[in-house]
Amino acid sequence: MAMWMWTKNYTKGRSGYSIVAIVPHISCCSSIGAIDNTFGPYSSRKVSTHYAVSDSVTHQYVSESDTAWSVGNWPWNCKTISIEHVGTTANPPSKACLDRGAQLMADIAYRMGWKKLTLGSNVRLHREFASTACPANMDYQWEIARANVYLAAKWAGKKKEEKLYYPGQVKKGSKGNAVAVLQGLLNMRNGAGIKIDADFGSYTEKCVKAWQTKVGLYPDGICGAKTWPTLLGD
Numbered sequence: 001m002a003m004w005m006w007t008k009n010y011t012k013g014r015s016g017y018s019i020v021a022i023v024p025h026i027s028c029c030s031s032i033g034a035i036d037n038t039f040g041p042y043s044s045r046k047v048s049t050h051y052a053v054s055d056s057v058t059h060q061y062v063s064e065s066d067t068a069w070s071v072g073n074w075p076w077n078c079k080t081i082s083i084e085h086v087g088t089t090a091n092p093p094s095k096a097c098l099d100r101g102a103q104l105m106a107d108i109a110y111r112m113g114w115k116k117l118t119l120g121s122n123v124r125l126h127r128e129f130a131s132t133a134c135p136a137n138m139d140y141q142w143e144i145a146r147a148n149v150y151l152a153a154k155w156a157g158k159k160k161e162e163k164l165y166y167p168g169q170v171k172k173g174s175k176g177n178a179v180a181v182l183q184g185l186l187n188m189r190n191g192a193g194i195k196i197d198a199d200f201g202s203y204t205e206k207c208v209k210a211w212q213t214k215v216g217l218y219p220d221g222i223c224g225a226k227t228w229p230t231l232l233g234d
Ligand SMILES: [Zn+2]
Pocket: 024, 025, 026, 126, 132, 134, 135
């Protein structure tokens, strides 16, 4: 259910800590694109989040097994999974956005083996850890209650977790965010040294072929359903 977006601003692993809570945030951004600019591959700010949700999409920037720079407190960065929501103090996150956040919370909780989400226990707030008003007037209580409805249904039906899906196929001539994500992953995974310009040129193609050869795929230079998972660690 999450679209993979990537960022360079995170720390590999959890530094020996276990994940104990989810932190819902108000992003102070009025669109998912504005959140991508703050937390995504183009951002130069030293901040990140695992997920962001809008009314209609869920974006993921940092793997749950890695540490996002999200709550302004090192041990708590290591112990939490953050979810940013589209919304500002003037226009707080909509019910549709909170509902999407609730489904994501339930997914995470189910995978963690948590039967119920409880504020102060496995749901914590940014303002507990740093000097911030976040989550301000966002209705996180409604979101937690809603998440518990989804979570109870998951435990009752033992529903399979939904699979992460990947950006679509990109190849020479492709442009855009998926290309930037690909370039960042090739640099990170294979020291490709690509300038991240979101433009799939000859050098990016060469680096994709080198990666495909390395992981035992046919080196056609096209990054699609087989190549994406190898880059993302599945
Ligand atoms: Zn926050």
